Amino acid sequence: MKQPFAFDGTAKYLVSDDLRNTVNIAVALGRPLLIKGEPGTGKTMLAKAIADSLDKPLIIWNIKSTTKAQEGLYVYDTVQRLYDSQFGDRDVSDISQYIKLGKLGEAFVSEEQAVLLIDEIDKADLEFPNDLLWELDVMNFYIPETGETITARHRPIVVITSNAEKELPDAFLRRCIFHYIDFPDEEMMTRIILVHYPDLQERLLTESLKAFYWLRSVGGLQKKPSTSELLDWVQALAVGGIEPEQIYAKMPFLGVLLKKNQDFDLTMRHLQEGKVQKQPAPLHRWSR
Amino acid sequence: MFTGFFNDLRREGIPVSVTEWMTLMDALHKGLAGASLTGFYYLARAVLVKSESYYDRFDVVFQRYFHGIETPPDLVEQVIKWLERSLPPLVIDPEKRKSTPWNLDEMRRALMERLAKQTEEHHGGSHWIGTGGTSPFGHSGHHPAGLRIGGKSVNRSAVKVAAERRYRDFRRDETLSTRQFEMALRKLRELSQNVDGPKDELDLEATIDATCKNAGWLKIIWERSRKNLVKVVIMMDSGGSMEPHAQLCGRLFNAANKISHFKDLRFYYFHNAVYDRLYLDPFCRYNATVPVKEVLQKLDREYRLILVGDASMAPSELLMPDGSIYWDDFNEETGYTGLKKLADHFTHTVWLNPVPLSMWDRVWGNETIAIIRRLFPMFELTVDGLEQAIKKLKALLR
Secondary structure, three states: OOOOOOOOOOOOOOOOHHHHHHHHHHHHHOOOEEEEEOOOOOHHHHHHHHHHHHOOOEEEEEOOOOOOHHHHHEEEOHHHHHHHHHHOOOOOOOHHHHEEEOHHHHHHHOOOOOEEEEEOHHHOOOOHHHHHHHHHHHOEEEEOOOOEEEEOOOOOEEEEEOOOOOOOOHHHHHOOEEEEEOOOOHHHHHHHHHHHOOOOOHHHHHHHHHHHHHHHHOOOOOOOOOHHHHHHHHHHHHHHOOOHHHHHHHOOOHHHHOOOHHHHHHHHHHHHOOOOOOOOOOOOOOOO | OOHHHHHHHHHOOOOOOHHHHHHHHHHHHOOOOOOOHHHHHHHHHHHHOOOHHHHHHHHHHHHHHHOOOOOOHHHHHHHHHHHHOOOOOOOOOHHHOOOOOOOHHHHHHHHHHHHHHOOOOEEOOOOOOEEOOOOOEEEOOOOOOOEEOOOOOOOOOHHHHHHHOOOHHHOOOOOOOHHHHHHHHHHHHHHHHOOOOOEEEEOHHHHHHHHHHOOOOOOOOEEEOOOOOOEEEEEEEOOHHHHHHHHHHHHHHHHHHHOOOOOEEEEEEEEOEOOOEEEOOOOOOOOOEEEHHHHHHHOOOOOEEEEEOOOOOOHHHHHOOOOOOOOOOOOOOOHHHHHHHHHHHOOEEEEEEOOOHHHOOOOOOHHHHHHHHHHOOEEEOOHHHHHHHHHHHHOOOO
C-alpha cells in the first residue's frame, strides 16, 4: 500500500507493519489516531517520527490532571487586560489582543498541515475528550469574546496517547482509529538497540537480550522493565566493560532495569535459586 | 459487505457502532485494505476495535468468520501426507495479485469434492490439493483466496494472525491482577465528584476571571468541594472453600489498601456466612471479633458494602440457627438473617464472587448462591464484574 505521504518510520524510529498501516489509515481517513501500549513502547515518540517522516511541524499538547479542553482552543488573558486597563498601556477595547490560541488552535492556523500530539489524554478530567469532540470533528471553533471563528486551514494529523488510567468515553472512541503497541519481540528489540548503538558487540547484545526477556518473564514483578530501561542498561554494560558471559548469570547493574525495592529483592531471590522460568508468586498473607 | 461479520462482532460483545462500520466501508472504498485479507484484518481492527481488551474477541470472530473450516481429522491426515513432499514455496509478486471473489461455503464444498476424488499427490498444479501451485487448496502456493492446509505461511495470512490470539492476556473477563484491581477501584472516585452538595469552596481562578470580566468589581465564585466522600467497608469470606481463591482475594485486599482516596475503608472477615460476630483478621480467631450489631451501629448506611465470597456452603450453614461451622460459635440467628441485616442496613451493597458466573448454577453450593443473590447484587470477580459492581455502588440513592 503506497500513498503519496505514506509514513514509514524514520532512521531513529522503527515501526512494525501493523502500526505503519494504522498510521497511514488514520492519515488517509483524517481521523485522530489513539495509541495505547505499555510504558516505554514509544507512544510519544511516534508523533515525532510521523512529523519527521512526513516533514511536517509537530505541536505537542501535554495533558495534566488540571488541563481543560478550553485551554487547547484559546485562553482569554483577562488578568493582562485588567492590568492594562489600570495602567493604560494598551487599548483594552480591542479584546483580540488578549486572546491566545492554545495548542489545538495553533495546529488549526498553522500554514502547513501540522502533526498534533495530545499526550496522555487519560490524565485529564473524564469529560475532557468529549469536550474536544466537536472541534476535532468539524475542525473549527468559535471565540465568543471576539465573535471570531477559527477554522483549520489544513486538517492536522492528530495523535493521541493514553496510558489507560481512565476509561475514555465511547463517543470519543467511535471517532478514533485505535492501535495498541505491542511490547517488541526479541527480533524487533535487536533492531531497536542497533539503531541507538550501532557498534554494539554482538555477544553483549544477545546475552543482555536473553537476560532482559528472562527478567520480564519473572512472575510477580510490579513494574516490568521497558525499552528505555533496556537501552540504558545495555549502555551501562558496554561502558562498564562487563564480560558478556557474566550478564545472564549475574545480572550486573540491575538497578538500571528495576526501580522498585520489592522487584529487586524478588529478582535477587530468583538469581540465587537459579533461574526458574515460572515461579509461583509468593502466597499473599493478608496483613495491614 | 461482510454484514455478517459486523453482527458476529456485536454478538461477541465488542461494542461496534454503525458509525464505525460506515468508516470501515469508507476506508475500504478508498482502498486502504490493499486488497488483501491481512490488510483488511488490520484495517478492520484499527477502525472497529477501540480497546486492546477486545483484541482477543476480535481475533476469535475473525478466525471464525474468515476461516470457519474444521476439516475432519482423518481426511486431513492423508492430505498432510500428500503435502509432506513439497515443492519450494511459490512466491508471487504482491503487485500481480488479483482479488478473486470467493465464498466460504462454495470453497468448503469444493474442498470436500476434491478430497473425495483425489487419490494421490499433486504438486505445482492449479486444481488438486498440493504444494507450490495456484490451486486454492494446499500450502506454499498462491491462490488469492485459498485455504492453507499445513505447512508454513509464506505470505503471512490474516486468519493465521488471528488464530495466534496473542491478545488473550488483555481480555477483561479473565481474573485480575493487582493493578487491574486498583484501576477498577479507582473508579469509585468518580462518585466523589460530588454532583450534589453545597458550593462552599472559593474558586480562586474563576473568581479572578469573573472579577476581571466584571471590569475589576469583585465577583466571588463558589464551587463544590471535590473531596472524596466515599466510605467503603469490605467483608471477605476467609478459609474453607475460599482457600483456592486466597491469592485473588489477597490482590483485591492489596489494591484496596493501596488506594488511599476513600474517606474511610474498613475490612472485616467472616466464614461462609455472617453470624453474630465479624472477625478482624483473616485467620478468624474468636478473640479478635466484634459483634455485628456494634459494626452496624458504628458504620452508617452510606458506607458502600463489598462482600467477597464464593457464597457456597451447606444450606444448613445459611438457614439454621447454630449453623456456623465452628463448634463453639453458637449463633442464635441464622446466617441468612445476618446477611439480611447487612443488606437492609446499607443502601449500596454488592457481592463479588470469585467463582465464574457461568458456574453459579452448577457448582457445588449453587443453592446458597441462589439465595444470597436475592439479597445482594452478585458479580463475578473479574475486571468486567468488578466494573459492573462499582457502577452499582455508584448508582444514586432512590
